[in-house]
Amino acid sequence: MIRLAAFTLALLAMLGTAHAGEVAVAVAANFTAPIRRIAQDFEADTGHKAVLAFGSTGAFHAQIRNGAPFHVLLAADDATPLTLEREGAAVAGSRFTYATGKLVLWSSRAAYVDDRGAVLRTGAWQRLAVANPKLAPYGAAAVETMEKLGVLSAARPKLVQGENIAQTYQFVASGNAELGFVALSQVIAQGRIAQGSGWIVPSHLHSPIRQDAVLLASGRDNPAAAALLAYLKGEKARAVIRGFGYDL
Template sequence: MPHPRPLVSTLAAALLATFAATAAQADEVQVAVAANFTAPMQKIAAQFEKDTGHKAVLSFGATGKFYAQIKNGAPFEVFLAADDETPARLEKENGTLPGSRFTYAIGKLVLWSAKPAIVDNQGEVLKQGGFDHLSLANPKLAPYGLAAVETLKALGAYEALAPKFVQAENIAQAYNFVATGNALLGFVAYSQVLDEHGQLKGGSVWLVPSKYYSPIRQDAVILEKGTTSGKAKPAAEALVKYLQGDKARAVIKGYGYAL
């Protein structure tokens, strides 16, 4: 059977080429990104790839969920959390590169409705009622969910509104419940309701005063999987550096984060 041979060798050559290509551009970095930081991080990752040649592979989700996954051997090399406690906890448990933790953004909580003129700029709508569902991220898993609960407690509206909670698995789903109109309003991250020029995408919004909730310091850290023999892998190190550079900071500020 002379015919299959060329085919097999072509396939083998193609496979080899694929492996070689992967090996050549092996500088990929696996990043776990808090869901509220999805849009800015996609933009930053694209610029990062263009500027450095490294590729950031992004996964988005709730911070608490990522913690559980990292503790169970998830392959993430860099973690952009939605709080400072989770990275600090990982640091204490020797799951990170010591000294690599830093605050990349300070998040802001908003009360948002996809409809105009629902949310006033004092958050009075929370006391007036007139809605069936209030969407928020699960406070056990997502720092923005916890900030929402703190805000409601500070306003003295928690008890009255708790029966109206719809709890999303992460802040992206909390946004989604409001965006589809299934919940009239909900607590989401400021970054989610802004477009890339920092303009409100639509609907009505109340920027919750920061006195109502503990600051959402979002820390990043290089994880154990992002190190080789006690040092950061090149792509992981490059990404962390890039996040602290002017270009990335401009994007982060553009999405309404403080720095």
């Protein structure tokens, strides 16, 4: 009887795997760490595998319009998924906000960035890294922040531009730029900035970084794509998202 039960469980597991699928996901670079953890849980819980690609939202938009075979987009803004819906490249009504991002002025050096961001006004630095504001919403938020603080004109000659927020982080982490605007999710651990020093930019200094997910037209009939979007709305995934400093 015990052997029969074990055999039945093994058979069910095999059947579940047989029905599992893959979903190709275009992921905004700021969400790299959370989605890697969520993808592991997703595969363990559902059997479906998420194949992840990371980059800037603007670049993904262009790729999707040109036929890139992604099934789901996890954008760093809410405008791109809406535009893709209007262009017929995404399934109407599938959009939802999976996270609201936070911007941080960060340095890999301890005590370099104060808790009010006053270091921006000192000019005692040679390079400030930002993501390309035309492609990366976090870069656009950084520019908006500097405009509101009245420091953009003075800072502009010293700006170092990353293609996306991951490259921007690398500029600062490597010391090639003394400081830069990155996503809080890139530098947070256990609820605080894990290394270096940083200033979490108050939300009133830039437009909300609402990050929307959307089912792309190529994923319309993909059960794994639908399952991933549903999984992102569940409490297990939401707990991971919160743990990386995002608002929900």
